[in-house]
Amino acid sequence: MASxxxxxxxxxxGVAALALTxxxxxxxxxxxxxxxxxxTPECAAFTDYKGIAGKTVTVYSPIRDADGKLMxxxxxxxxxxxxxxxxxxxxAEFEAQIKVRVDGNRAPDVTLIPQPGLLESFAKAGKxxxxxxxTKAMAEKNFTxxxxxxxxxxxxxxxAPLGSNVxxxxxxxxxxxxDNGWTVPTTWAELITLSDKIAGEGKLKPWCAGIGSGDAxxxxxxxxxxxxxxxxxxPDVYDKWVAHSIPFNGPEITSATDRAGSILKNAAxxxxxxxxxxxxxxxxxxDGGLPIVQGKCALHRQASFYANQWPKGTKVAEDGDVFAxxxxxxxxxxxxxxxxxxxxxxxxTDRPEVQAFQTYLASEHYANTRAKTGxxxxxxxxxxxxxxxNPIDKKSVQILQDPATVFRFDGSDLMPATVGAGTFWKGMxxxxxxxxxxxxxxxxxxxxxx
Amino acid sequence: MSFDFAIEGEKLMMLVYGIIGxxxxxxxLLLALGKVDSPKDRWVAIGFLAPAGILLxxxxxxxxxxxxxxxxxxxxxxxxxxxxxxxxxxxHAETRETLRNTALWVLLVPTLSTAVGLLYAVLVDxxxxxxxxxxxxxxxxxxxxxxxxxxxxxxxxxxxxxxDQIGLANQLVVWLGGEPQQWLLEDPWNTMFLIAVLxxxxxxxxxVVLSAAIKAIPSEITEAARLDxxxxxxxxxxxxxxxxxxxxxxxxxxxxxxxxxxxDVVRTMTGGQFRTSVIANEMYNYAFRYDEDGKGxxxxxxxxxxxxxxxxxxxxxxxxxxxxxx
Numbered sequence: 001m002a003s004x005x006x007x008x009x010x011x012x013x014g015v016a017a018l019a020l021t022x023x024x025x026x027x028x029x030x031x032x033x034x035x036x037x038x039x040t041p042e043c044a045a046f047t048d049y050k051g052i053a054g055k056t057v058t059v060y061s062p063i064r065d066a067d068g069k070l071m072x073x074x075x076x077x078x079x080x081x082x083x084x085x086x087x088x089x090x091x092a093e094f095e096a097q098i099k100v101r102v103d104g105n106r107a108p109d110v111t112l113i114p115q116p117g118l119l120e121s122f123a124k125a126g127k128x129x130x131x132x133x134x135t136k137a138m139a140e141k142n143f144t145x146x147x148x149x150x151x152x153x154x155x156x157x158x159x160a161p162l163g164s165n166v167x168x169x170x171x172x173x174x175x176x177x178x179d180n181g182w183t184v185p186t187t188w189a190e191l192i193t194l195s196d197k198i199a200g201e202g203k204l205k206p207w208c209a210g211i212g213s214g215d216a217x218x219x220x221x222x223x224x225x226x227x228x229x230x231x232x233x234x235p236d237v238y239d240k241w242v243a244h245s246i247p248f249n250g251p252e253i254t255s256a257t258d259r260a261g262s263i264l265k266n267a268a269x270x271x272x273x274x275x276x277x278x279x280x281x282x283x284x285x286x287d288g289g290l291p292i293v294q295g296k297c298a299l300h301r302q303a304s305f306y307a308n309q310w311p312k313g314t315k316v317a318e319d320g321d322v323f324a325x326x327x328x329x330x331x332x333x334x335x336x337x338x339x340x341x342x343x344x345x346x347x348x349t350d351r352p353e354v355q356a357f358q359t360y361l362a363s364e365h366y367a368n369t370r371a372k373t374g375x376x377x378x379x380x381x382x383x384x385x386x387x388x389x390n391p392i393d394k395k396s397v398q399i400l401q402d403p404a405t406v407f408r409f410d411g412s413d414l415m416p417a418t419v420g421a422g423t424f425w426k427g428m429x430x431x432x433x434x435x436x437x438x439x440x441x442x443x444x445x446x447x448x449x450x
Numbered sequence: 451m452s453f454d455f456a457i458e459g460e461k462l463m464m465l466v467y468g469i470i471g472x473x474x475x476x477x478x479l480l481l482a483l484g485k486v487d488s489p490k491d492r493w494v495a496i497g498f499l500a501p502a503g504i505l506l507x508x509x510x511x512x513x514x515x516x517x518x519x520x521x522x523x524x525x526x527x528x529x530x531x532x533x534x535x536x537x538x539x540x541x542h543a544e545t546r547e548t549l550r551n552t553a554l555w556v557l558l559v560p561t562l563s564t565a566v567g568l569l570y571a572v573l574v575d576x577x578x579x580x581x582x583x584x585x586x587x588x589x590x591x592x593x594x595x596x597x598x599x600x601x602x603x604x605x606x607x608x609x610x611x612x613x614d615q616i617g618l619a620n621q622l623v624v625w626l627g628g629e630p631q632q633w634l635l636e637d638p639w640n641t642m643f644l645i646a647v648l649x650x651x652x653x654x655x656x657x658v659v660l661s662a663a664i665k666a667i668p669s670e671i672t673e674a675a676r677l678d679x680x681x682x683x684x685x686x687x688x689x690x691x692x693x694x695x696x697x698x699x700x701x702x703x704x705x706x707x708x709x710x711x712x713x714d715v716v717r718t719m720t721g722g723q724f725r726t727s728v729i730a731n732e733m734y735n736y737a738f739r740y741d742e743d744g745k746g747x748x749x750x751x752x753x754x755x756x757x758x759x760x761x762x763x764x765x766x767x768x769x770x771x772x773x774x775x776x
Contacts, residue, residue: 215735275610279632418740
C-alpha cells in the first residue's frame with residue numbers, strides 16, 4: 001500500500017519537474033529567422049534600419065492608456081517594416097518602479113523618461129548607455145541645444161528628446177474677452193492692467209488657480225514660480241537656481257516669489273469661483289480653471305495639457321469657448337522665455353536594434369507620424385505644423401519652433417527629489433495657506449540635500 | 451478594459467508555474483519525510499516548518515534587518531552616519547510635527563472608537579431593531595480606507611459662500627446660518643477631522659466585538675445585580691465594564707496598532723499637507739519619493755519600536771488568559 005502511494009507521488013513529482021524544465025527551456029531562442037520588409041515600397045522610409053529583423057526591444061515609460069496606444073500606433077509601421085518586435089509597457093508607478101527594476105537587473109531596453117534628474121542619476125550610476133552615433137546625429141539635427149542639454153550628462157548624450165509640452169500658457173475664454181471688450185495681453189504690464197481692470201469691475205475675480213493634486217499637492221504653484229523666475233530673473237539665474245549655485249532663499253528667488261504672490265496671494269485677484277486665497281490649496285488642479293467656462297474667472301495659468309480637463313463639448317480654439325495665450329515676458333528684449341517639459345529616449349542596453357529604435361524616435365519621420373495619430377507636441381524641428389491636429393497643440397509647436405524662444409525645462413523635475421518632488425511642493429502649499437515668502441524659502445533652502 | 455488571454459497569458463502561465471512548483475516542493479517534502487524512521491517527531495516538525503520559516507526569513511526578517519541597517523546610513527545607503535537620521539527625526543521641526551500628529555491619532559482613535567462602539571453596543575442591546583442598527587454602524591468597516599478617505603473628502607468639501615455647497619458638513623453649517631469652513635486647512639483641527647474618519651471606520655469593529663462580549667455576560671450576574679437594585683449607570687460601570695474587560699483591552703490594542711500605521715486616510719485626504727502628516731506617510735515620502743533611504747528607514751524603525759510594546763502586551767495577555775483557562 002505504502003509503496004503504491006509512493007510510486008504515485010514519484011510520478012507526480014516527476015511530471016512537475018519535467019514541466020518546470022520544459023518551461024525553463026522556452027525563454028532563450030528569439031531568432032526565428034524573421035525577415036524585414038524593407039524592400040517593399042511602403043517601407044521605403046526605413047531603409048536605414050537594416051539587419052535587425054527578428055529582434056525585440058522592450059520599452060517602459062509612464063505614458064499609458066490612450067496616449068500609450070497612440071504612441072504604439074505611431075511606431076508600428078517602423079516595427080513592421082524592420083521586423084523588430086517592440087514590447088511596450090506604460091505604468092502609472094513609473095517613477096518608483098523604474099528604480100526597482102534597474103536595481104533588480106530587470107531594466108527595460110529603452111525608457112521614455114520625463115525627468116532629466118532621474119536620467120542624470122541613472123547615467124551617473126553607469127546604468128544608462130550613451131546614445132549611438134546615428135542617434136546623436138539625428139538628435140542634433142532635430143533639436144535645439146536647449147533641449148539636448150537636458151539629455152546630456154558629463155558631456156555625453158544619454159537621452160534624445162521626444163515629446164514636449166509647453167507650460168507658459170494662460171487659459172482664457174475668447175468669448176468672454178470679446179463680450180467685455182478685453183484684448184489678449186502681450187506684455188506683463190498689459191496682463192496686470194487687465195487683471196486690475198477685471199478686479200475693478202467687480203463682476204468676477206480675474207484669476208483662478210488650484211494646486212491640489214493628492215500627494216503631489218503644490219506642483220502647479222511650483223510651475224508658477226519657475227515661470228516667473230524665468231521672467232523676473234532670466235534664464236541664467238534660472239539655471240543657477242536649479243543647479244543650486246545660488247541659494248533658494250536669496251534675493252533673486254525672493255523677488256520672483258513675491259511677484260508670483262502679487263497675483264496668487266492677492267485677495268482682489270483670486271480665487272475666481274472658489275473663494276479666498278487659501279482655497280487655491282484645496283482646489284484640485286483639474287478643477288482649477290473650470291470657473292472660466294462658468295463665467296466666474298477670467299485667467300488661469302496652466303500647461304497645454306490642461307486642454308484635456310475642460311468639460312465635454314468645450315471647444316478649445318482661438319474662436320472657441322476656451323483657448324490659451326502665451327504667458328507674457330516682463331522684458332521682451334530678453335527673448336521669449338518658455339517653461340515646459342518633455343520626455344527623453346534613453347537606453348539601458350546598446351544592442352543595434354535598440355539604438356536603431358532610439359534613432360527612429362528622434363527622427364522627423366516619427367515626429368510627423370506621431371503628430372498625425374493625434375494629441376502630441378514635440379520640439380522636433382522637422383515636425384510640420386500641418387500634421388499637428390488641434391489648435392492648442394499647433395500653438396505649442398509654434399512657440400517651441402520660434403527662434404526667439406528660450407526654452408527651460410520644468411525646474412522641479414531637475415532638482416533633487418527631496419526638493420523637487422517634496423519640500424518645494426510642500427513649501428508652496430504652505431506659502432499659499434499663509435506662510436511668508438521668507439519663511440517658505442528658508443524652509444526649502446534648508447531641505448536641500450548637502 | 452476587457453480580459454485578453456493573449457496579453458494576460460504570460461501572467462496566467464506564471465500562476466501555473468507557481469502551482470506546479472508548490473506541488474513539486476510539497477511532493478518532495480512528503481516523500482522525504484515519509485522515508486524518515488527514527489526520531490520522527492523532530493524531523494517532521496522541522497520539515498513542515500521549513501517552508502514557512504524560509505519564506506518568513508526572506509519576506510520579513512531579512513527586510514527588517516536590512517531596514518535597521520539602512521537607517522544608520524545616508525540617503526544613498528553608501529556611507530555610515532551613525533545615529534544622525536534618528537537625531538534628525540527628533541530635532542527637525544516638520545518631523546516633530548508628524549510625531550505630534552501620530553501621538554494625537556494613537557491617543558484619540560482607540561479611545562474614541564472604543565467609547566463610541568461600547569456606548570452603541572449597550573444602547574442597542576436587546577432592542578427591537580438591534581440587528582439593523584448594528585449593521586448600520588458596522589457598514590463602514592467594509593469600506594477600504596482609501597474609499598472612506600474619498601467619501602469624507604466630499605463631506606468636507608468647500609465652496610465659497612455665494613455658490614452651492616457640495617459638501618455635507620458645509621451645507622449643514624450654511625443651513626444653520628454659518629459661513630462655510632475650510633475644514634482640512636486649519637491646524638490642529640484638520641487632524642481632528644481626519645481622526646473622525648478613522649473613528650467612523652473603527653467604531654463598528656469595536657461595537658461588534660463588545661456587543662458579543664456583553665451578550666456573553668452570564669445572566670445570573672446581571673439578574674443578581676438587578677435583584678440588588680442597581681441603577682443603570684451602576685449596572686454599566688460595576689457589572690458590564692468589568693465583565694467585558696478582556697474584550698475591551700483586545701479592542702483597544704488592536705485599534706492602537708492599526709492607528710499607529712495610519713497612512714491611507716491621511717494620504718488620500720490631505721497628502722500630509724497642512725501639517726496633518728503622520729509617521730507612516732513621511733516614511734513613504736522619504737523612502738520612495740525623496741530618495742532619502744536612510745531617513746525613511748529610520749522612521750520605519752521608529753514606527754516598529756512604537757508598535758512592539760503593544761504587541762508584546764497583547765501576547766502576554768493572551769498567554770495569561772490561557773493559563774487561567776487551564
